[in-house]
Amino acid sequence: MVFMGSEKYPDESSFDALIKSRGGSDNASTDCETTVFQFEILHDSFEEALDHFAQFFIKPLMKRNATDREVQAVNSEFQGNKNSDESRSEQLLGTWTKAGHPLGKFMWGNEESLKIMPAAQGIDVYSRLREFHSRWYSAQYMTLCLQSQESLDTLESWVTKIFSAIPNNGLPPPFYSNLQDRIDSEKIRKIYKIVPVKQVHQLEIVWSLPCQLQNYRVKPLHYLSWIIGHEGKGSILSYLKQKLWGLSLYCGNDESGFEHNTTGAFFTIQVTLTEEGHRNAQEIIVLIFEYLEMLRRESLKLWIYREIESIEDMKFRFREQVDPIDYVERLAENMQIYPPEHFITGDSLYFEYNEQIIRDCMDSLRADKMNVLLFSKLYQDSCQQKEKWFGTPYSVNDLSESLIESWMHPEPRPELHLPAPNRFIATDIHIKEPDMELCCFPQVIKESSLMKLWYKKDTKFNVPKGYAFFRLASPLMNESPVSMVCLDLLLKILDYNLNEAAYDALTADLSYAIRGHQSGITIKVHGYNDKLPLLFETIVDQIAVFDCSIQLFEILKMQVQRLYNNFVIKPEKLCRELRLQLIEHLRWTPLNKLAVIKGITRETLLNFVLKFKCMLYIEGLVQGNFTCKEACAFGQLLQEKLGCNPLLPEMYPELRIMQLPEGQHTCTVQSFGEHNDNNTAVICYYQDKPGDNKTICMMDVFNEYLEEPCFNQLRTKEQLGYEIYNQTTNTSGIVGFVVFVGTQANKYSAAHVTERIDAFLSKYVSQLKQFPLKDFDKLKRSLIMQKRIDDNHMGEEVDRNWYEIANRTYLFDRLQKEVKCIEELSLQELLSYVHGVISDKKKLTVQVIGRGPWEVGVVIPGQLNGVINNDGSRKLSSVPPVTDLSSDIVDDLQKDKRTLKYVVPNMAAVQDSAFITDVTRFKNGLYIFPITKLLH
Numbered sequence: 035m036v037f038m039g040s041e042k043y044p045d046e047s048s049f050d051a052l053i054k055s056r057g058g059s060d061n062a063s064t065d066c067e068t069t070v071f072q073f074e075i076l077h078d079s080f081e082e083a084l085d086h087f088a089q090f091f092i093k094p095l096m097k098r099n100a101t102d103r104e105v106q107a108v109n110s111e112f113q114g115n116k117n118s119d120e121s122r123s124e125q126l127l128g129t130w131t132k133a134g135h136p137l138g139k140f141m142w143g144n145e146e147s148l149k150i151m152p153a154a155q156g157i158d159v160y161s162r163l164r165e166f167h168s169r170w171y172s173a174q175y176m177t178l179c180l181q182s183q184e185s186l187d188t189l190e191s192w193v194t195k196i197f198s199a200i201p202n203n204g205l206p207p208p209f210y211s212n213l214q215d216r217i218d219s220e221k222i223r224k225i226y227k228i229v230p231v232k233q234v235h236q237l238e239i240v241w242s243l244p245c246q247l248q249n250y251r252v253k254p255l256h257y258l259s260w261i262i263g264h265e266g267k268g269s270i271l272s273y274l275k276q277k278l279w280g281l282s283l284y285c286g287n288d289e290s291g292f293e294h295n296t297t298g299a300f301f302t303i304q305v306t307l308t309e310e311g312h313r314n315a316q317e318i319i320v321l322i323f324e325y326l327e328m329l330r331r332e333s334l335k336l337w338i339y340r341e342i343e344s345i346e347d348m349k350f351r352f353r354e355q356v357d358p359i360d361y362v363e364r365l366a367e368n369m370q371i372y373p374p375e376h377f378i379t380g381d382s383l384y385f386e387y388n389e390q391i392i393r394d395c396m397d398s399l400r401a402d403k404m405n406v407l408l409f410s411k412l413y414q415d416s417c418q419q420k421e422k423w424f425g426t427p428y429s430v431n432d433l434s435e436s437l438i439e440s441w442m443h444p445e446p447r448p449e450l451h452l453p454a455p456n457r458f459i460a461t462d463i464h465i466k467e468p469d470m471e472l473c474c475f476p477q478v479i480k481e482s483s484l485m486k487l488w489y490k491k492d493t494k495f496n497v498p499k500g501y502a503f504f505r506l507a508s509p510l511m512n513e514s515p516v517s518m519v520c521l522d523l524l525l526k527i528l529d530y531n532l533n534e535a536a537y538d539a540l541t542a543d544l545s546y547a548i549r550g551h552q553s554g555i556t557i558k559v560h561g562y563n564d565k566l567p568l569l570f571e572t573i574v575d576q577i578a579v580f581d582c583s584i585q586l587f588e589i590l591k592m593q594v595q596r597l598y599n600n601f602v603i604k605p606e607k608l609c610r611e612l613r614l615q616l617i618e619h620l621r622w623t624p625l626n627k628l629a630v631i632k633g634i635t636r637e638t639l640l641n642f643v644l645k646f647k648c649m650l651y652i653e654g655l656v657q658g659n660f661t662c663k664e665a666c667a668f669g670q671l672l673q674e675k676l677g678c679n680p681l682l683p684e685m686y687p688e689l690r691i692m693q694l695p696e697g698q699h700t701c702t703v704q705s706f707g708e709h710n711d712n713n714t715a716v717i718c719y720y721q722d723k724p725g726d727n728k729t730i731c732m733m734d735v736f737n738e739y740l741e742e743p744c745f746n747q748l749r750t751k752e753q754l755g756y757e758i759y760n761q762t763t764n765t766s767g768i769v770g771f772v773v774f775v776g777t778q779a780n781k782y783s784a785a786h787v788t789e790r791i792d793a794f795l796s797k798y799v800s801q802l803k804q805f806p807l808k809d810f811d812k813l814k815r816s817l818i819m820q821k822r823i824d825d826n827h828m829g830e831e832v833d834r835n836w837y838e839i840a841n842r843t844y845l846f847d848r849l850q851k852e853v854k855c856i857e858e859l860s861l862q863e864l865l866s867y868v869h870g871v872i873s874d875k876k877k878l879t880v881q882v883i884g885r886g887p888w889e890v891g892v893v894i895p896g897q898l899n900g901v902i903n904n905d906g907s908r909k910l911s912s913v914p915p916v917t918d919l920s921s922d923i924v925d926d927l928q929k930d931k932r933t934l935k936y937v938v939p940n941m942a943a944v945q946d947s948a949f950i951t952d953v954t955r956f957k958n959g960l961y962i963f964p965i966t967k968l969l970h
Contacts, residue, residue, distance in 0.1 A: 035096050035104050035163065036071070036171075037062065038750075040089035046100065047746045049086045052079070054742035055812065057820040059359065065291040066136070067210070068367060074359040076819045080182055081192055088196045091171060098160045102149070103753055105159075109145040110756035113778050117231045117603075117711055119409070122424040124292055126228070127240065127300065129421070130221045130405065135213060137297065140423050147423075173202040177369035179362040213297040217242045223438060225406045227413045229427040231603070231708065233596035235307040236409040237315050239322060243299045243398050247371055251385035254395040255299060259286025260342055261452070262303065262325065265537040268451035270325050271305075272534055276449075278585055279311030279318060281530070281593060289381070290367070301399065308589045315408060320444060326399055328446035334389050341456060343384040348460065348562075349543050350382055352497045354827030401441035406433065425710070458542040458569065460562035463498040466491075469661040475846035476655060476835050479662055480669055483680035485652040488839055489665040492658045495828045500563035500658025502570055502668050503836050506676075507554040507651045509687040510642070515626040519594070519634055520642035521550040522627070526590045527582045527639075532573060539569045546573060552621070553687035554650075556840070560829065563659040571671060578675040580643050587636040595631050598624040602932060605705045605882040606757070606776055609715035612934075613772075613880045615953055616701060617721070617765060619690035619962055625932055651681040655839050657832050689766040693961040694721045694876045701950035702784060702881040704893065704935040712779045712884040716787045717772055718795075719878045722871045724966040725769035727848070731855040732867045733762045733769050738817050739805075740798055747794050748775060754787055767966025771871065779886025785939070786888070788879050799872050802865055810861045818856055821849050843967045883937060891937045894944060894951055 037060070039046035053060050058075035071090070075083045115121050124141065131138040140147050152159050178197065180189050222242075230236070246255050263285030265271045274280030284304040287293035293300045303322055305311070311318060355361075365377055372380030417427035468491045470479075480487035492500075511521050528548055536546060544561030546569060559570050582590075601624045602608050615621045652672060656665035705711060722729060740760050749758045755777035763770040773791050777784075825831045838844050845851065883889045936951040943949045950956045 036090045036094050038100050039095040041093040042089045043086050051742045055816055057816045066295045070363055072359055072363050077183055084196050092199045101160050105148045106753045108143045112142045112144040114756050119230045119232055122426040125424055126421050131216050132218045135216050173200040177366050179366040181358045181362050210296045214244055216297050222405055223433045224430050225433055227417055227429045228409045229413050229417050230409045232600045235312040237305045237307055238407040239303045239404050241301045241399055241404045243301050245296050245298050249391050250380050252388045252391045253384055254392045257392055264453045265533055266453050273449050278589055279308055279314055281306045323401055323441040324444045324446040325450050327444055328450050339387050345542055346383055401438045456538045456542055458539040458565045460564040462564040465496055466659050466661055480666055485669055487669040488655045489662055490657040498562055498659050500566055500660050501560045501832045502656045504557045504654035505554055505840055508646050509685050510646050511554055512552040512620055515622040515630045518622045519627045519631050520639050522594050523639050525550050526594055528576055531576050535572050544569050574672055574675045584636050598628045603706045605713045605715040609717050609880050609882040613717050613719055617692050628932055647676055647678050649681050650678045655836050688965045691766050691768045691963045692957055693963050694878055696876055698875050698877045699948055699950055700879040702937040705882050705884050712886045714777045714779045714784050714884045715882045716775045716784050717880045718791045720771045720871050721876045722769040724767055724963055725968055727851050728855050729769045730968055731852050732864055733771055736868050737762045738813055743798055767968050768963055779884035779889050783888035784881035784883050799868055814856050818853050821853050891939050892941055893935050893937055
C-alpha cells in the first residue's frame with residue numbers, strides 16, 4: 035500500500051516504472067519488529083528516485099480502493115507458501131506462547147484474516163490500516179541507509195532536503211522486552227508429532243531463551259551454535275553418521291525475526307534423520323543431551339572462541355563488496371539494533387570473551403525447558419489435531435518426568451569430544467607477484483587431448499582469495515535416466531563423505547560445490563588461496579577412491595528418492611522442468627528418475643563411477659591470487675589422481691534443442707501437490723531460432739521494455755498471482771522469451787491466466803509500434819548502463835568468464851559486444867524481430883494446475899483417466915478414487931508410480947494436436963536445431 039502512489043506522485047505505478055526503466059529493482063519485507071523498504075537504480079537517476087521514495091513516507095495516498103487488491107496479493111503470497119514446512123513449523127511454535135503474546139499471532143495474513151473475519155466483526159480494515167500507519171510510520175522509528183558514488187556531503191544534502199518532511203508523531207518507541215516471559219509453562223516438556231508436506235524424517239529440540247541482542251559483543255548463541263553444530267570428529271553429527279542415523283544437523287537460530295527478537299530467542303537443534311535414525315529418535319535425544327553435558331563438564335575453551343574470532347576478523351578484513359541493495363538493507367536493520375560505532379560490525383565481529391554470559395546460555399539448554407518435535411509422513415493416521423491457519427496435522431503429548439530426568443545429566447559417551455584446531459585457517463595472506471605476462475581475459479596455460487586449463491591473475495580486487503572451477507565432461511551422464519540417477523547418487527554420497535573431511539574448510543571461510551549436469555560434473559572451490567589447494571585435493575581424493583557401504587547406499591538412495599518427490603510436488607518447479615523436457619532433445623526429469631531408482635544397486639553405481647572416470651575431457655579456470663605455476667598444479671593434481679583417458683572430440687556431450695512447430699501448443703498437467711493444494715503455475719514460452727549476440731540483445735531490450743508493465747498489469751491490476759515475471763531465455767544457444775505466473779486454482783483457471791498473458795503481450799507489442807524514439811533511446815541507455823556496471827567482487831568476473839568456458843564460446847568480451855549491438859539497434863529492427871518471434875506464435879504454454887473449482891476438463895491418458903468436475907472433484911473410470919485406496923497403496927502410488935496426468939478442455943480436444951498429451955509423441959515429430967553457440 036505504501037508503494038502505491040503519493041500526493042506528489044499520484045500514479046501508483048510511477049515509482050516502479052521509474053525504477054525498472056533505469057535498470058533497478060525495489061522491494062519491501064516485514065518481520066516481527068521491522069519493515070524494510072529498499073530500492074536500487076542506476077546512478078544518474080538516484081536523486082530523482084529518492085524523492086519518489088521519500089514521498090511514500092511523507093504523504094502516501096494509500097487509497098481505499100487499493101486495499102482489496104493488496105489483500106489479494108498478501109493472500110496469494112500466503113497460498114504460495116502454505117505448503118512450506120518451515121512456515122508451518124514456525125506458526126506452530128507460536129502456539130506455545132502465553133495468551134495475548136504477539137508471537138502467537140498469525141504471522142502471514144490471508145483473505146480470511148484480513149477481509150472475511152474483520153467484515154464479520156464489523157471492523158473497517160482500511161481505517162485500522164490508517165491508524166497503524168499514523169502510529170508506526172513516524173520519523174523517530176526510522177533508520178535510513180544510502181550507498182552511492184556521490185560524495186558524503188552531497189548525500190547528506192539530499193537526505194536533508196528530501197526526507198526532512200517525514201512526520202514525527204512524538205510518541206515513545208515501542209517496548210517489548212517486558213514480554214520476555216513468553217512461553218506458557220503448560221506447553222513445554224512436550225513431544226509434538228507433525229506431518230510435513232515433504233517426504234522427510236526430522237527431529238528438533240527447541241528452547242526459548244532470553245533475548246541476547248544486548249550481548250552482541252560476546253555473541254553467545256553464535257558460539258554455542260558453532261560448537262554444538264560442528265560436524266567434524268567428536269561431534270553429534272559425526273556419531274550419527276557412523277551409526278547411519280543422521281544426514282545433517284543444524285543448530286542455533288537466524289539471529290533475527292521470529293527466531294530472535296526483543297521478547298526472546300528460540301534455540302533449535304535440528305537433525306534430518308534416516309529411516310533407522312527415526313526408529314532410534316529417543317536414543318538420538320539422549321546423545322544430544324550427552325553432548326551438552328560434555329560441554330558443561332569441560333571448561334569453556336578460550337582458544338575455540340579466539341579461533342572463531344580470528345575467522346570472523348579475517349572475513350571482515352577481506353570482505354569483498356556485496357550487492358549494494360543487500361548491503362544497505364543490512365545496515366538499515368543494524369542501525370535499529372547496535373550503537374553507531376557498531377552499525378557496520380555489530381552483527382559480524384566478536385568483541386569480548388565473557389564466559390559467564392556464554393555459560394548462562396548453555397545452562398539454559400536443559401531437558402526440562404524444551405519441546406521435542408518429530409516430523410514424518412508416518413504420523414498421518416495418528417495426528418488428529420490441526421493448526422488453524424496452515425492446517426498442519428499434529429499431535430502433542432507430555433514427556434514423562436522419568437524420561438526428562440534421565441536426560442538432565444547423562445554420562446557422555448567417549449566418542450563425543452571438542453573439535454580439534456582448524457587446519458584450514460589461512461596464514462599466508464600476501465598478494466602474489468605475477469609470474470607471466472598479464473592479460474585482461476583468461477589465457478590457456480595448458481592444453482592437451484585430455485585437458486584445457488585457463489588462468490587469470492587477479493590485479494583488480496587485490497584480496498588473498500582465489501577460484502578454481504573444473505568441468506569433467508562425459509557423454510555417460512545423459513545416456514539414460516539410470517545414468518542420471520547414478521550421477522545424483524554419486525553427488526549425494528560425495529557430499530556425505532566430504533562433510534566431515536571438509537567441514538573445517540567451510541568454517542574457515544572456504545567453500546566448495548560439486549554439481550552434476552547433463553554433460554558431466556563441475557567442481558568449484560573458492561576462498562583464501564593459501565588453503566584452497568588443500569580443500570581441492572580433499573575433494574579430488576574422495577572422487578578418486580569413491581566407495582560406499584551397502585547400508586549407506588540404501589539410506590542415501592532413499593534420500594534421493596525423497597528429493598525427487600519433494601521436487602515434483604512444487605508446481606512452479608514441475609512447470610519449468612516440463613518446459614525444458616519438451617524443448618530439449620534428451621532430458622530426464624525427476625519423474626523419469628523415480629521410475630528407475632528402485633532397480634539401481636550399489637554395483638550399478640560403482641560401475642557407473644568407474645566408467646565415468648575412465649574417459650573424460652577436463653576444462654578448468656583458475657583465477658585470483660595465484661601464480662601461473664600454482665594454477666597448473668590444480669590441473670596436474672586432478673589429472674594424476676583420476677588417471678583418466680581423454681575423451682574423443684566427437685564424443686563431447688552437446689545439448690540439442692527441438693524446433694517447435696508453428697502455432698500455439700499447450701501442455702496441461704495436474705499438480706502432484708496435496709489434495710488441498712490449489713497452487714497453479716503457467717509458463718508461456720516463445721521460441722526463436724538459433725541465436726547470436728544481436729538476437730539475444732534484441733530480446734533483452736524487449737524484455738526490459740516489458741518488465742514493469744508485466745508486473746503492473748498482471749500482478750498489481752489483475753491480481754493474477756504473487757510470483758509473476760518475464761525473462762529472456764538462452765537454451766543451448768536457442769533464444770526465447772517466457773512469461774511466468776503463479777496463481778491459485780480457486781481464483782483463476784490456467785486457461786484464463788494464459789488468455790490474460792496473451793492479451794498483455796498483444797497490447798504491448800502493438801504499443802511498441804508507437805513507442806517514442808526518445809523513450810526507446812532511454813530504454814537502450816538503461817540496459818547499456820546495467821551492462822557497464824563494475825563488478826562488485828571477483829566472483830562476478832569469475833562467473834562471467836566461467837560461463838564462456840563452460841559453454842565453449844570463449845567470448846570473454848561479450849558485454850562490450852552486447853553494448854555495441856544495443857547502441858546500433860534501431861526501433862524498426864526491434865519491431866521486426868519481436869513481430870517474428872511473438873506474432874508468428876511459435877509458442878509453447880505449460881500449465882501445472884492445482885485443485886480448484888475453476889479447473890474443468892478431461893484427464894488423459896492411462897490409469898487415472900476421468901473428468902474433473904466443477905467442484906474440483908474427479909470421477910475416475912478405470913480405478914477407484916485415490917482417497918478410497920489404503921494409505922499404503924496411496925503412498926506407493928504417489929512415491930514410485932507418479933505419472934503425468936494430462937488435461938485437455940474437453941473430449942474433442944483429445945485429438946487436437948495443439949494439446950500435448952504425450953511428451954515423447956509430441957517431440958517425435960519435431961526437427962532438431964543444430965548445435966548452436968551464441969557468438970558474433
